Amino acid sequence: MTGSGADDLERAAEAALRPRRLEEFVGQRVVRDQLSLVLDAALGRGSSPDHVLLSGPPGLGKTTLAMIIAAELGASLRVTSGPAIQHAGDLAAVLSSLDEGEVLFIDEIHRLARPAEELLYVAMEDFRVDVVVGKGAGASAIPLTLPRFTVVGATTRAGLLPAPLRDRFGFTGHLDFYSSDELERVLVRSAGLLGSELQAEAASELASRSRGTPRIANRLLRRVRDWAQVRGDGSMDLRAARAALEVYEVDALGLDRLDRAVLRALCTRFGGGPVGLTTLAVTVGEEPETVETVAEPFLVREGLIGRTSRGRVATPAAWAHLGLTPPADGATLFG
């Protein structure tokens, strides 16, 4: 199976488990409560809600919430992404095709090309796009009025959004990592949707090793189901969970191969740091953005990596987790 085929299967598997309504959405209590207020008020007024910006590391539920927003509003959802919109005309075409009350989801909104971003400012504020007709001196801008719509933007890099764009969102929700208890609830719910029973001890073990991320929890659940079916007796118990985690090299803290590669490079190649993101990424053979948005948020949250002005540094916990001894001169930033 080609890479894209495997990705399609993964996406289909994810879609089957995705919560459809706000009450099915586990955790993120503050964001859910705030969002519920915005949506209920808009529904009460019979109008479109303010534009919504959702930020946070990958796999925490931004896309899921965008779909839930449309479902709660009874509106259809249009999906696009920053990278898919290369020219202002691409965005103008999407915007001018929107119907009244539709929800436009723009994933990775921080990657919008500048001209498209500036067109979006006016569209979000005034529900208008200025369509340029003609070229050079004869060119003229014709204002095209748009129906009311709601933009839901998602980003893993909120800091990259220019203030004029960020200011046009009436509600901003930041999704943070989930607790083990919350991930257990995600896992039990997903197991039910898969028609399997996940034993409590197995749920707890998987939750503690899913890096605070529902996407990872669901992915590990499917791997445990595979193991139980192929090498076990079919039950998703603690034995199946631990065996599957072993096969997929997920350690006791929930670190996967990339996480450990980053920590090991930091400690063994750079003496614990400080080292720049790009240098670290090249050493582990990944793009800097992958290391920064996929691996680091969890490693920093777990107290294994520190981000300093001079670069990334390994904490004593990182050396201990890898079973390594820090440099004798104690030169690490953390004493």
Ligand SMILES: Nc1ncnc2c1ncn2[C@@H]1O[C@H](COP(=O)(O)OP(=O)(O)OP(=O)(O)O)[C@@H](O)[C@H]1O
């Ligand atoms: N709060 C939640 N409750 C239950 N399941 C969840 C929750 N959040 C996410 N999930 C599950 O995790 C999967 C990934 O979530 P989602 O695609 O929304 O993440 P994302 O933040 O948009 O990721 P990315 O930034 O990579 O696009 C979903 O398919 C969904 O099944």
